[in-house]
Amino acid sequence: MTAGIEPPNERQYVITLSCSDTTGIVARIAGFLADAGGWITEAGYHSDPATGRFFTRQVVRADSLPFGVEELRERFAAVAADLGDATWNVTDTGVIKHMVILVSRELHCLHDLLGRVALGELPVQIDAVIGNHENAAEIVEAHGVPFHHVPFPETDKAAAFAEVRKLVDQHDPDAVVLARFMQILPPELCDAWAGRAMNIHHSFLPSFVGARPYHRAHARGVKLIGATCHYVTPELDAGPIIEQDVIRVDHSDTAEDMVRRGRDIERLVLARGLRWHLEDRVLVHGNRTVVFH
Amino acid sequence: MTAGIEPPNERQYVITLSCSDTTGIVARIAGFLADAGGWITEAGYHSDPATGRFFTRQVVRADSLPFGVEELRERFAAVAADLGDATWNVTDTGVIKHMVILVSRELHCLHDLLGRVALGELPVQIDAVIGNHENAAEIVEAHGVPFHHVPFPETDKAAAFAEVRKLVDQHDPDAVVLARFMQILPPELCDAWAGRAMNIHHSFLPSFVGARPYHRAHARGVKLIGATCHYVTPELDAGPIIEQDVIRVDHSDTAEDMVRRGRDIERLVLARGLRWHLEDRVLVHGNRTVVFH
Amino acid sequence: MTAGIEPPNERQYVITLSCSDTTGIVARIAGFLADAGGWITEAGYHSDPATGRFFTRQVVRADSLPFGVEELRERFAAVAADLGDATWNVTDTGVIKHMVILVSRELHCLHDLLGRVALGELPVQIDAVIGNHENAAEIVEAHGVPFHHVPFPETDKAAAFAEVRKLVDQHDPDAVVLARFMQILPPELCDAWAGRAMNIHHSFLPSFVGARPYHRAHARGVKLIGATCHYVTPELDAGPIIEQDVIRVDHSDTAEDMVRRGRDIERLVLARGLRWHLEDRVLVHGNRTVVFH
Amino acid sequence: MTAGIEPPNERQYVITLSCSDTTGIVARIAGFLADAGGWITEAGYHSDPATGRFFTRQVVRADSLPFGVEELRERFAAVAADLGDATWNVTDTGVIKHMVILVSRELHCLHDLLGRVALGELPVQIDAVIGNHENAAEIVEAHGVPFHHVPFPETDKAAAFAEVRKLVDQHDPDAVVLARFMQILPPELCDAWAGRAMNIHHSFLPSFVGARPYHRAHARGVKLIGATCHYVTPELDAGPIIEQDVIRVDHSDTAEDMVRRGRDIERLVLARGLRWHLEDRVLVHGNRTVVFH
The missing domain is CATH 3.30.70.260 (ACT domain)
Incomplete structure (x- = not known):
């Protein structure tokens, strides 16, 4: 496909x-x-x-x-x-760009990216998808893309990251996309992939850095929830922001509703940020970005 | 999946x-x-x-x-x-709903719906996908869904629609989704599937009814483009509106850019309208809808 | 008027x-x-x-x-x-509600509220406007509303707040609107006006609590800026949120551009939050709100 | 002020x-x-x-x-x-620009523009406001701006337009703003003020050209309503679009609610379009505009 x-x-x-x-x-x-x-x-x-x-x-x-x-x-x-x-x-633009996608258990961004690449919407080839769970294997392979399962045991994440790095670096990709990959990249990988590793965070940063942002957004009673696509740097969720967007919620939305509804904005924000990155539209300026539309 | x-x-x-x-x-x-x-x-x-x-x-x-x-x-x-x-x-809600999807050559909405159903985001089972081109077969079958190719020759569309009707009606689906199906349903099918057939139109209706809405939007110089999910009625693009949304464009967007960027809003608007339909949130009131969120 | x-x-x-x-x-x-x-x-x-x-x-x-x-x-x-x-x-609704507005030097929200009340858009009478600068006097009095100038010297804010409280409480208003009033209400006033004192904060809370939020938003490189209307509680910018909204910015916007452009969203968010409060649409639920639209 | x-x-x-x-x-x-x-x-x-x-x-x-x-x-x-x-x-930019505003009975855009100019938000001086009703006189004069009342009797609109033209042309303004002026400019005035006369139309054009757009939007059951700022040309509501925006409505909004809620988007869209015009950001290209942000 x-x-x-x-x-x-x-x-x-x-x-x-x-x-x-x-x-x-x-x-x-x-x-x-x-x-x-x-x-x-x-x-x-x-x-x-x-x-x-x-x-x-x-x-x-x-x-x-x-x-x-x-x-x-x-x-x-x-x-x-x-x-x-x-x-x-x-x-x-005559030289095709390459990317590797890292995922965990939540696959909505992965499905979205696979679909967009299959339809020619993103100027990139997916060389590999790496997951710390196995549930992505079937859809990835249905798209003709190699899937690698790398478990992340609590006791030896360093070895897992070393394996991920080896799998990624053999492709020397133009983009390493953390598509709801729930592991925190160690500093040496942030450095190795500086300006190429992109994350989608499920909040409107700088609100709700870190874990369970939708639950914290619900507890705070916000009226909009958002997502942020940013370059990965050693400080968690603090790298240069490429794109953000929000959708409206109200009191009837539970934290679980926010999780579900937030997927739509995560998909879109990641796809837009990735497109701009692949089209060389994003220039990093300190901890900010210049994005030429 | x-x-x-x-x-x-x-x-x-x-x-x-x-x-x-x-x-x-x-x-x-x-x-x-x-x-x-x-x-x-x-x-x-x-x-x-x-x-x-x-x-x-x-x-x-x-x-x-x-x-x-x-x-x-x-x-x-x-x-x-x-x-x-x-x-x-x-x-x-303990009884699973069923739907059939009709597509033509543009497959972004189809990919999006397949992904959402595979991830459990939409409370429905896809019984079949029917296309008047063959290019959807691979992704549909990869999702374990039957695909039927029904060509629509200019000279005998009536027979093609009869075939589509037969394929659809055997499932008695709760939703018949025209996911960028570029054929106009004949009145007898509009009647047979009244309140169940849904279309995604690639404009902010009632602007740009009919063909090539993005090109006409570009020619008019609008600053936002949109998409509309509506129930299908015999009058083209005039049925009760379930959901609409827009995105911003500017002078640098060509008609082709609008086609590409509009896909994002088509995907979202169709997915939202379909979800509300499947959750029995939409009540038709003359040519308008009441949507309980 | x-x-x-x-x-x-x-x-x-x-x-x-x-x-x-x-x-x-x-x-x-x-x-x-x-x-x-x-x-x-x-x-x-x-x-x-x-x-x-x-x-x-x-x-x-x-x-x-x-x-x-x-x-x-x-x-x-x-x-x-x-x-x-x-x-x-x-x-x-046959009994007219009353409000008092507190302002500082920035008058865009005040102008907006005066215009809306003059045009009958908000179901309320403005009993008084209190400012810690004098520049609002002319427009307020042109609208037939009494203006009170209460200076806030750094050395004796307590006396100033006592004066403000006396001026406000004589009207027993349904709403005390801090329309870009740059002073932090002391806890006893938060208590006295609990559920009636509303503030417009010029950020998308909980990001950028406190001073100079646009400058901090600019430094962080966010792609959207926002405003938040919330009930005032003793903890700064942490009260129940009534309404929020955002607008898009980009790298070409300086912090000063954000200040200017943010005014539009501050005006709208405050006017919407205030309308809902006056129409008894807002119920406080712990630190969150239920808003019946 | x-x-x-x-x-x-x-x-x-x-x-x-x-x-x-x-x-x-x-x-x-x-x-x-x-x-x-x-x-x-x-x-x-x-x-x-x-x-x-x-x-x-x-x-x-x-x-x-x-x-x-x-x-x-x-x-x-x-x-x-x-x-x-x-x-x-x-x-x-060292030479101050001038504008004349034409209004009818609905004054929300007028109030908004007067407030923005008073606060230095728009780089322009208002030389005069002309109304075909008298209700704007008080607020206009409170802002130190001359108000001219020019009645528009059904039987002699030509004479009224001649009077308006005389009042406008003596200022040779950079912008002639139809701020909900409900009269249709005759072709000779469209020509005389080509590229300077701007209108705010209370729909998302090209939907609902002409009278009572909110009522027609309500009848059609749209889920978003909008406003359009455009240059005035002889064909009604068909001139080059400078800016548009929309807000969400639902089935609970009556046509009257849409009229009220639409005012917010009319105010914003007109103020943005006017600012861009005054900053020489808008270049007309056939019936479209290039807007440099």
Whole structure:
């Protein structure tokens, strides 16, 4: 069912860059692309007045340039070198991205992602799904994706994480998606997968960090519940937020109703955050994100 | 994967009734239930001032009554007979509901419903999926559900609909879900399945009735796009609305972007409308619905 | 401009009650009203499974009863006495409610409330506005409402609160609205005005309790900002929540943009919460609220 | 109370341009600004693939340029002349914008706009309010704004419109806001005020064009109601849409409830659309708008 994943018809190069803000950056980049005949189909700019940092994302039609992505990288490196302390990246939509999904017992986000990838809605190939329970095996394998069961005994989580790491790293994935994976990543994995590991937390962060957020939301009597997609960092549920959303609840919703109804917003928020990540729309800025829509 | 569908732990009887409004209806129904020892876990009432029509939905714990659902129906019939021109129904959550899904080529709603049913999120069993294309077969069968391919040649749609009707009616389903089924039901099927056939239309009705609503929304320059779940009636996209929702778009969204982004709202709106239908929360009132949340 | 405040055409009595849940409460209350010929125009019920507490709100047309509000109270007292540990209230929409508004320097909520009252959108009379700055005087007096300036010197807030209390209590208002009043009510005032003092907090509680919530929201990089209307209790920003809502922000919004944009959601959330309070739709349940819409 | 309207501390020039899309436009404009030392604080770009039209909005700090707004216009004219069929504009946030508001009997949008302007939330001065009823006079004059009463007798609307036009045109306003003005502008006024006359329509267009939209929404049984801010064109309610939003309703809302509840969304949508117009964020593209946020 994953046959739907093909490069888009119009191959494009996506350039992202951040650097210290100063006069003339846009002119420099736009001039470089114009001189090469580049046809820009999307361009986003952001200048943060508080930190003096500049961010941009440019999408260029591959067939408008007289050279390939490797030469684009070489030439763009020279441009970036002129800009103070620039961090940059160039990706090619003709190269399929890869991801690995980690799950536990709750499978609604997994089902949703499998469906979206099968239908070609997300530009990614799922290399593997790893679960600390076995209940995901059937649906994952029905989608033609390998499933790995890695139990997480309370007494030896370190070994389990080592096994997960081995399984993940062999794919060198562009995204490691914790799709309601209920284990806390150890710091060394947060570091190894920095900027690639994404979590869906079932609350509107920073409210209700940690366990049982819906039950705590119910106890507090909130009128909206939410979900948050964020990059994973060593501090629990405190990484840069990519996307959030909420739905309305009322006094008639029990904590269990909130759990059930919250699934809809978890599915959507994770799918949106993941899409933006895969399309190189998300630039991390300290503990915040710039997301170019 | 459909093994998850079991009767809920707490079996309940759901009573719905509409009648001409007058003083004392609530007292009559509540008195009847109280006399029988009924423990009401949910109760909704609505009185429409414009039409003088009264609506109610009562949920009673089965184990609080000294008799079963058949006797409840008999006894309640006597109550209802005292109320002017009452229409009523009593269902038992211990009896699993059934549905048939009709699809065409676009499968995002189908994937979503299959996933929800597999996870036990919707109280229903899918008896069959019928498609006028074959591309749904694999995922449907992976979920252990029979798939029937019924081609719809332009020259003989009547025969195709007759075949669909035969396939559907053998299950006598509680819901016939048109999950982006792009064929217009003939009037005799609308009548046969009145109050059971539900459609998801990919616009915020009554805007953009009919074909290519996203393209027309794009041409009009709207700032929100939506989806509508409604009961099917002979007039196209004009039946009683069960649920609607919208998402924001802007000038950078092409018609194709709207098609893609609209899928998220179609999935959600159909799933919500279907859940309410299956939980007997929806009462039709002329061309409108009363939905007890 | 406050001439618009008149009793509604159709005078109604609003009954609210909470008690321990048991079989037959609805029948008891509905039977009482039916026997008296009461025409119920709205009825809400809620039973909380976790605490076993039952809540109801009934609206009855005054002209359908053969007696007035005082006799209704007497008769209903007898009904309530039969129900375990009931708390109840009966109000008359023919009696205009009164409120006092406390403000500081930020006046957007004040302007909004003055406009709504002037247009007859809120069923209340504003008896007075009290400000710890003078800048509200002109608009308040233009609306024909008395304005009292009570400075809050850092060195003697106790005296200032005593003055505020005297000014408020002479009106015995149904609502004391802290419309961006930046002073923390002392516990004795929280007690004196329990269930009547309402605050609008400029965050989606429980996130960002206390000062400068927009700046902290900006620092955390949230993608939605919100506002919360809640009853005031001695613990800061921790009282029962009446209403909340959010709006979307993104990386281009500075903290100052959030302050500006948040005003729209503060205005709306306070106006909605206040309307529900004035219509006796809000019942407090521990630290949560039941809101009958 | 309008004393709050002053130029912002940081004076800025806002450049908007649209032209046929081709390679190098961004480089040309950015290069021009960089050569002049211009500090760009906001930059938006949009290229419409369907029509091949390019749009941009650039905000430059006035104090970063070695010349004033007149010379900027002269120099930019030379840049624009190089671009095919460019339409462009340069405005100066140091020059206060002006508007005239037209109202009828419903005053909620008027109250809202007066409050926002008084609080400095909208960068505009209200030169006059014109009403075809007298009920707005008191609040308008309390805000220090001239009010003109122009009756609209059924038998001679042409004369009334001539009077309105005379009153409006003497201010040559940047915006003519129809804040629930229930008269249909004649074509010659639509032409005279093209791109400046804005209307708030109380439905989610294109649903319910024309009169009594809430009553028609109620009859259709929609689950969301909305409002639309659009530029006025000769075809009724068919002009380019600037902003829309919706709120949820249910079966318990009468048409009158929808009228009341809809006011909140009308206020917000008009205020947002007007702000964007005044900040030169809205570019008209055929019957659609590009809105740079």
